[in-house]
Amino acid sequence: MSTPTVEQEPASKVDLAESGDGAGAVQSFDITLKVRRYDPERSEDAWWDEWQLTMYGTDRVLDALHKVKWEIDGSLTFRRSCAHGICGSDAMRINGRNRLACKTLLKDLDTSKPITVEAIKGLPVEKDLIVDMEPFFQSYREIMPFLVNNSPAPTAERLQSPEDRARFDDTTKCILCAACTSSCPVFWTDGQYFGPAAIVNAHRFIFDSRDDAGDMRLEVLNDKEGVWRCRTTFNCSEACPRGIEVTKAIQEVKTAILTRSM
């Protein structure tokens, strides 16, 4: 073997296999991708499709879906925009857990069994992995996800201390992918619950010192379908691809409603 020495390669945090083939030596493996399909123009019922794919250690579930769509079956339908965990388009149920397809590496899953991919639960499926997000955004709109400030706008920024900013920092990270809301068993039942995502985004403004409409948001979430339907099952915290402590945020909103009432 007379391949170039390893020192010339760029530093990488990915733990590549120690084969000596240089830059192309990313470990490859075979997987079975099992996708729950639905196409109302073809059949009323959903069905499962399976594909055998050869994928690489750096590939994500999204890459496997791309491979199927681009090379095998162009009718496979899913949402994705940025493909880098920011736009929140490709939340799906991967091996029974809500994940972003673009942030889930295949090598972290059990590749000896089929990798199951389904649409997120609790929202109407339109085709394959695409669901109607409208009910989700309806709840989001209802909690008024925008700054409301009654004082005249200053000439410069509305200043805020680092401590006040840190108070709601965690809930600013939400990308509205619906992984949390569609992992919530209470939401699955009848879709009436506001859902973790709406509460997280209310939290972001309720605890913002520059905002004046906290009371109105607390009133909205004091509804019978509001924060009191949370059962603290932590499915949402587990599902959140941004690592937001969703259940904690919901508890903080509950506490805020309680202290306001007393």
Place this chain on the structure above:
Amino acid sequence: MTTTNSDAVLPAQGIEAPRSGRIDPKYLRSNPSAGSFEMVAWVFMRVSGAALVVLIFVHLWVNLMVGDGIHQIDFAFVAGKWSNPVWQFWDLTMLWLAMLHGTNGMRTIINDYAEKDSTRLWLKSILYLAATVIIILGTMVIFTFEACLVNEAGELLEYAPAFCENVTQ
């Protein structure tokens, strides 16, 4: 020279947003709840739960650990306890809190798992009826309990507690 834009260039006013009006009606929250019943129920669950821990463990301790322990429990033991207003109040509180706590828990489970409103209504009706019957029955037993039962001849039954001897004489 002035130019006027044709209709095709300017989008129509009030153009509908994509998907507008297409929301599945089952997701629409029809009647926003007034008042704070759910909040009160939530707080009640926590407060009653904490109270029940104390109530039940003292109850178990007094019945099963103090004195002869499990061997002392018979009609006379219960009668003796309920002749004391403290234990009457204790058991009454325990009954009410446990029943309301349990009923509220069941109500929550029905709300979470029943998918149809009619199913919910039926299940909750049965639940509330059962809870009401048990609470009323239990309360009546605690307050109308007769410790010193007598037979037709006016003699004390043999399992009556010892203090009945003084009452009848």
